[in-house]
Amino acid sequence: MIAFLLILIPLATGLLSFLIREEKTAKAFAFLASLATLAVSLLGLTLMNSESNLQFIAPWMSSLGSSFALKIDGMGQVLCLLTAIAYPLTFLGTWQASPKNANRFFGLMLLAQAGMMGVFLANDALLFYFCWELALIPMYFLASQWGGEKRIAVTFKFFVYTFLGSLLMLIGILYLQSQTPDHSFGLSAFYKLKIPASEQLWLFWLFFVAFAIKMPLFPFHTWQPDTYEQAPTATTMILSGVMVKMGLLGLIRWLMPVLPLASFQWGDVVMILAVIGIIYASLVAIRQDDLKRLIAYSSIAHISLMAAALFAENLSGTQGVMIQLFNHGVNIIGLWIIVEIIERRYGTRKISELGGLAQQAPVMTIFFVVIALANIALPLTNGFAGEFLMFNGLLSAQSNFKVVFTVLAGLGIILAAVYTLNMIRKTFYGEAVSLRVPVTELKLNEQLALGLIVVIILWLGIYPQSMLELTDSFSKEWFSKIDVSYLFRK
Amino acid sequence: MPILNYIILSIALFSIGIVGVLTRRNAIIIFMCIELMLNAVNLLLVAFSKMHMNTAFKAGDLAGTAGTDGQIFVFFIMVVAAAEVSVGLAIIVMMYRNIHSVDVNFLNRLKQ
Amino acid sequence: MNNALQIVYLIPLLPLLGFLINGLGRNYLSKTLIGLIGSGSILGSLILSIWVFMQVKDGNTFVAEYFNFIAVDKLVIPFALKIDQLSAVFLLIITGVGFLIHVYSASYMHEEKPGHFGRYFAYLNLFVFSMLLLVMGANLVILFIGWEGVGLCSYLLIGYWFKKQEYNKAANKAFIMNRIGDLAFLIAIFWLIARAGTVSFDELFTAVNLAKLSASDITVITLLLFIGATGKSAQIPLYTWLPDAMAGPTPVSALIHAATMVTAGIYMIARSHVLYSMDAAELTRNIITYTGMATALLAATIALKQNDIKKVLAYSTVSQLGFMFVALGTGAYVAAVFHVMTHAFFKALLFLGSGSVIHAMGGEQDIRNMGGLGKKMKITYGTFMVGCIAIAGIPPFSGFFSKDAILLSAFMKSPVLYAVAVFTALLTAFYMFRLLIITFTGKFRGTDEQAHHLHESPMAMTLPLIILAVLSIVGGLVGIPEVIREGGDKLSAFLAPAVSSMPHEHHLSHSDEYLLMGISTGLVLATILAAIMVYRNYQRKEATGFAKVLENKWYVDELYDRIIVQPLHWLGGFLKDIFDLKVVDGLVNGAGRLVNYGSRQLRLLQSGQVGSYVLLMVLSMVLIFAIQFFLRK
Structure with missing residues (x-):
């Protein structure tokens, strides 16, 4: 029931929101709705062990072999919690931004939340695909109607790009469904499939491209910086904090356990792409002058690392990814909140036009520095445990090139320090430049949102085990499904 | 009469029709050429029908029904052709009323 | 083993508390108080360190485990502190010298504005905390x-x-x-x-x-x-x-x-x-x-x-x-x-x-x-x-x-x-x-x-x-x-x-x-x-x-700048301005442009000329017959 509520609440409130006329009411309504979702999600955490509460199955399109099957497993817990936390944080952090037609804006946001929840919980391929599109379409409208100057071209690219991926995935799903004995879309039926290796090898790419575009992995990333730059910040927060996790979830739940042989075979290729992505995105980030684009490229590097750690195929890497799914989302939302504040108050987000903000806005600086340090995985911030485990996983991978991969991916941490510290130095330190608007401190709602993020950062930094325990059994079960090393053992 | 003669005649008629349709621009002439092609087909159908009937008769089928479906087709085609003529001519008349010409090349403006 | 040593966590904790108090209260506390809190927390650690030193003098060592920091599969990393002779020596150096320098700083930095003064002591305390963690980590x-x-x-x-x-x-x-x-x-x-x-x-x-x-x-x-x-x-x-x-x-x-x-x-x-x-x-x-x-x-x-x-x-x-x-x-x-x-x-x-x-x-x-x-x-x-x-x-x-x-x-x-x-x-x-x-x-x-x-x-x-x-x-x-x-x-x-x-x-x-x-x-x-x-x-x-x-320090800085920093800077610029926009994104946009171009060419076939349609139709039919004819052979 919890699983169903997690989708129902945002869906219903999202639709209701279209009916509200007044802007303030719509905003407050959306905020309350997101809080309700958060409450339900937290409730789900406490019911960790009672299967019946976490599962939901209803007949849907039974003639096609599809049912409305939802289940909250370990990863689902983490991602639902992330989605549920991300929305109140986003609304709170961007309270001052007042989009036109607020009712529609917030309605679409909530609909997207319903879609993402569905993606994270679906245990049925058709439902998964359905929710995947349900999440995509509101995002398209949000970006194309409330976005920046170049929004039309950029969102068109975004839409075509991701839609292309979705279609490839649909072909893959339909093929897999035709292979199941009782023509079912159910996840468990997919898991039982024994697809011959030769077929797995090409089927892999149908799914992988779809997920790689969503994450995004090099070289499928070019839609992302443009979209992040042009979309309204609240949308960007959700896109980068939550939506990119759909790609990773796809890999974890729908690709690697279903096609374990191909995942093993193509593991090196994916890791090469990921490592290129890490270094490439970091180098590009070093030279970025636009705060939003810089963070976008930083996100590409982080997501690439997660992909590499997944394909290292061991428990340590997997657990690292699990905790990092959450951490990356929280941290990047924090960064966006501050970028949004800077852009709205000072009218620019060009690093070269900013400087010395630390003198007038020390509190904002502290928040930013803490979140940025978490972003570069300093110990005792949340990023550390995740990256530690992921790198550890990478070095224990089955690949022959694991040392090369680890070292090259490790260069990413150094480069991350370079671009992050330079950004801090140029934006916050130094002599204050004259800005159009006098620099002001944070407002209460912004302090609240950022404070919450910092609390999460420190909590998971000091005691990451609390989150690792949540996904422990999931990771073990998952690992047993993808482990094909027995085939190579003599 | 050998069947070959009928075939040659109908190929000739059909080809004249095609050439007419391809080369002429007057809608009425094109229309007539289309009729010519239809009739070429009709002729062929009747000829083959008769041929089948004769072959069956010689083989001992005295009922005389073999191959009659071809002739029935001809009736259908004639009915359709009649309907087509009425609609087609009406279009041509309307066309003439509108643009004072029956030249089909003027029709390309339909695509706009 | 001496269970009283379990409280060694206080040694790094005191400076951490000093950091929190000074950091959060830097705009509210007076400079004297900040200095006292900063130095006092280190003094507390120093006293504890001396006590620890006495405990391990006879060759004892001790590991205090508190909670599991990370535990995945067989890899268990507890949050544990180790006290032995080596860490005891370093503890004394850090807290001893650290305390003296805190006292010195209170006077040396006195001209700073109150907020910055607090920030300074907060950082200093955080440093001592980290350093103690470094030498105490088990x-x-x-x-x-x-x-x-x-x-x-x-x-x-x-x-x-x-x-x-x-x-x-x-x-x-x-x-x-x-x-x-x-x-x-x-x-x-x-x-x-x-x-x-x-x-x-x-x-x-x-x-x-x-x-x-x-x-x-x-x-x-x-x-x-x-x-x-x-x-x-x-x-x-x-x-x-x-x-x-x-x-x-x-x-x-x-x-x-x-x-x-x-x-x-x-x-x-x-x-x-x-x-x-x-x-x-x-x-x-x-x-x-x-x-x-x-x-x-x-x-x-x-x-x-x-x-x-x-x-x-x-x-x-x-x-x-x-x-x-x-x-x-x-x-x-x-x-x-x-x-x-x-x-x-x-x-x-x-x-x-x-x-x-x-x-x-x-x-x-x-x-x-x-x-x-x-x-x-x-x-x-x-x-x-x-x-x-x-x-x-x-x-x-x-x-x-x-x-x-x-x-x-x-x-x-x-x-x-x-x-x-x-x-x-x-x-x-x-x-x-x-x-x-x-x-x-x-x-x-x-x-x-x-x-x-x-x-x-x-x-x-x-x-x-x-x-x-x-x-x-x-x-x-x-x-x-x-x-x-x-x-x-x-x-x-x-x-x-x-x-x-x-x-x-x-x-x-x-x-x-x-x-x-x-x-x-x-x-x-x-x-x-x-x-x-x-x-x-x-x-x-x-x-x-x-x-x-x-x-000029053997020009080593200049050398590093020339062979590492500048090439990376250049590479970043190349990737950002040329490779990403022209090559990677160029391929993506190129795919889009190809579709556009293709449809524009195909559109020409739809000329609206009835004659050309019919001609194409006839030609295609002839072609189909020809194929049929040759394939049968």
Whole structure:
């Protein structure tokens, strides 16, 4: 029931929101709705062990072999919690931004939340695909109607790009469904499939491209910086904090356990792409002058690392990814909140036009520095445990090139320090430049949102085990499904 | 009469029709050429029908029904052709009323 | 085991609380209160450290586990603190010197605005917290947490005056260069996990787990750990950040960039000395020895021609750290720890003394504008001289004993190494006395305003100087060589349960040992005299020729800039402006354009000409018939 509520609440409130006329009411309504979702999600955490509460199955399109099957497993817990936390944080952090037609804006946001929840919980391929599109379409409208100057071209690219991926995935799903004995879309039926290796090898790419575009992995990333730059910040927060996790979830739940042989075979290729992505995105980030684009490229590097750690195929890497799914989302939302504040108050987000903000806005600086340090995985911030485990996983991978991969991916941490510290130095330190608007401190709602993020950062930094325990059994079960090393053992 | 003669005649008629349709621009002439092609087909159908009937008769089928479906087709085609003529001519008349010409090349403006 | 030791978590916790209170209350608390909280928390830790020292004096060790930091599969990393003799020594150094520097800072930084004053003390406390975590961690991961933590604090404190972009750049440089070492450190940890399955010191250094490591594993791991140490302890090739780090307030330089943080690398290697003592690690030991020696020599030559009082001390620190690595490389771990201790005393003293000078000169750091300060600042002059004598290594000052132990160990390794080490020690004596004489004797060369302003520093600053001077004099007595007094080497005896030096292959007779001591002491005395003669009547003049190369630090910074920084900068620009937009995005847009182009061409077929449609239809039919016809054949 919890699983169903997690989708129902945002869906219903999202639709209701279209009916509200007044802007303030719509905003407050959306905020309350997101809080309700958060409450339900937290409730789900406490019911960790009672299967019946976490599962939901209803007949849907039974003639096609599809049912409305939802289940909250370990990863689902983490991602639902992330989605549920991300929305109140986003609304709170961007309270001052007042989009036109607020009712529609917030309605679409909530609909997207319903879609993402569905993606994270679906245990049925058709439902998964359905929710995947349900999440995509509101995002398209949000970006194309409330976005920046170049929004039309950029969102068109975004839409075509991701839609292309979705279609490839649909072909893959339909093929897999035709292979199941009782023509079912159910996840468990997919898991039982024994697809011959030769077929797995090409089927892999149908799914992988779809997920790689969503994450995004090099070289499928070019839609992302443009979209992040042009979309309204609240949308960007959700896109980068939550939506990119759909790609990773796809890999974890729908690709690697279903096609374990191909995942093993193509593991090196994916890791090469990921490592290129890490270094490439970091180098590009070093030279970025636009705060939003810089963070976008930083996100590409982080997501690439997660992909590499997944394909290292061991428990340590997997657990690292699990905790990092959450951490990356929280941290990047924090960064966006501050970028949004800077852009709205000072009218620019060009690093070269900013400087010395630390003198007038020390509190904002502290928040930013803490979140940025978490972003570069300093110990005792949340990023550390995740990256530690992921790198550890990478070095224990089955690949022959694991040392090369680890070292090259490790260069990413150094480069991350370079671009992050330079950004801090140029934006916050130094002599204050004259800005159009006098620099002001944070407002209460912004302090609240950022404070919450910092609390999460420190909590998971000091005691990451609390989150690792949540996904422990999931990771073990998952690992047993993808482990094909027995085939190579003599 | 050998069947070959009928075939040659109908190929000739059909080809004249095609050439007419391809080369002429007057809608009425094109229309007539289309009729010519239809009739070429009709002729062929009747000829083959008769041929089948004769072959069956010689083989001992005295009922005389073999191959009659071809002739029935001809009736259908004639009915359709009649309907087509009425609609087609009406279009041509309307066309003439509108643009004072029956030249089909003027029709390309339909695509706009 | 003594369960009372479970409360050792208080040692790092007190500074952490100090950090939180000072950090959050920096705008509300008075400066006095901030100073009291900052110093008081360290004093609390100091008292606890002394208590801990008493507990482990008899050879006890203790591991306190609190909770599981990370536990995945078989890899369990508890949040655990280890107390043994090695960490006890470091605890005393950190909290002892740290406390003195906190007291000193309260006076030195008094001109700062209240908010910034609180920020300063918060950072300083956070640093002490991280450093304590570093030396108390019972496994490599906890050590690494402290390791990165001190790096962060160093970054924050170097860039403390964040209005000056120069300082911020130095801070970034320090952090990034440290990160390069950190990466190697991390990979070493992962390698250990992959092979031995544990990172806890107690479990790792057991025969069972060590047997799991092959010879090449040990070489790789020890080398990687050493690269990590070169970052933090400023060795070639990662040393250039330390002189730039002098941008921070002077007490910070004393605490972080001289006495404690930079010795973390030495601590880490001494902590894992079991690995380094294995036969398979011989290659690594050699690399450590020669890197340390090269660094010591290089930095000493640079220090000869530096004119910034803090820069001289910074290069001196790099050079002394090189000595410590020579000790580590030759297996004399105790000597390295001993030198860490004495160095902490006299280098902190020298830095605080220079702080006192800078304070009196109103922020001036160029020694060419000083001179004759000794008359106005007697205490500073006296204590500074003590520091110089100690670092030069004249008996019975502390530096003599620790340096002698290192020189002896170098001699055992090879006489050539010994010769280079002695030469470097002579350079040390030379540049230190150059600094002393130019700064404190002769005529004053600054402005009149500065001359008028000259004064001795207040009590809160001179008292730590005096205490440190006393420690610099007597601190060496804990490690008197056995040859001088039987049972005099108390430090070795104390450290024995935790760490002991590798035995030397052959033995040196007592007379030879005395001879070596005599040679080095005699040469140092001669060098000091030479320095006094050369710089007695110092005149400012432009450096030329080789001296200019030294003044410009062998142009190493420029070299790094040319071969690493600029190419990366260029590559980033190329990827951002050309590759990403033209190639990757170009392919994507190209695919879109291809579809567009294709449909535009296909559109032409839809001409609207009925004739052409029919023609195409007929042609297609003919084609189909033809195909049909030929295929049938």
